[in-house]
Amino acid sequence: MNMPSQPTFRALADPTRRDILKMLAAQDMTIADVSGHFDMTRAAVKKHLTVLSDGGLITVEARGRERINSINPQGFAPVLSWFEYFDGFWDDRLSALKSAIEKDNT
Amino acid sequence: MNMPSQPTFRALADPTRRDILKMLAAQDMTIADVSGHFDMTRAAVKKHLTVLSDGGLITVEARGRERINSINPQGFAPVLSWFEYFDGFWDDRLSALKSAIEKDNT
DNA sequence: TTCATGTGATACCTTTTGGTATCTCATTAA
DNA sequence: TTAATGAGATACCAAAAGGTATCACATGAA
Secondary structure, eight states: OOOOSHHHHHHHTSHHHHHHHHHHHHOOBOHHHHHTTSSSOHHHHHHHHHHHHHTTSEEEEEETTEEEEEEOGGGGHHHHHHHHGGGGGOTTTHHHHHHHHHHHHO | OOOOSHHHHHHHTSHHHHHHHHHHHHOOBOHHHHHTTSSSOHHHHHHHHHHHHHTTSEEEEEETTEEEEEEOGGGGHHHHHHHHGGGGGOTTTHHHHHHHHHHHHO
16 A cells, blocks of 8 residues: 655655745646746656656646646655654654754754 | 755665665664675665765764764754745645555555 | 647657676785 | 785766757647
């Protein structure tokens, strides 16, 4: 029943795709919308969107001749559950990790 | 002050490297130790360890002619803090996400 | 209908990536 | 001192990844 997590990790590995996810978190966008924010061809953006879709991180819905790309929160589950594996080993180190996150966000 | 997160995301993108991290979570290991668990050359494993080190996910300490590889919990901070960006957008969807994680772990 | 627009799909190119083979160096044991 | 052992470094290779260029197709507006 577990989704394979590899396509999701792979989708997150590229900085352009992570930027796209941030944009889609703010609002749904067509491919043309997304392309307008990057210095690359629409075809390249389309490829990134396909990878994101394969990773389950976005969903695509047709509306007329447009394709609405939306972020899919559930798609993050495989990654987050993978991280949870380590919780058991970090009983005492976990607080150090959390403070590290605080610093990183400063 | 922010560490660049790209090397970390990149390090996590490979399934072999994620397996190595799980092994190192259980116990520190030399390169030979890690290599014993995979059907690939020591040189290939060494490359993976270098990528993990570049991503800040492990630390390496010399002990005699051996190199002890240890997991570095703080190294996960850039990734976890990246995920936190989305929390603001998922105020209401967050519960759906969490239940999705539960399912994924079943 | 006619034409512009949003998208899909394919071929092609360059760089990166994951892997092997091989040689060398440093350290430890005999 | 002399092996044997653990590891680093380099060259090399095939496949995957990120990108462009280009053509085809469906939909909406005039």
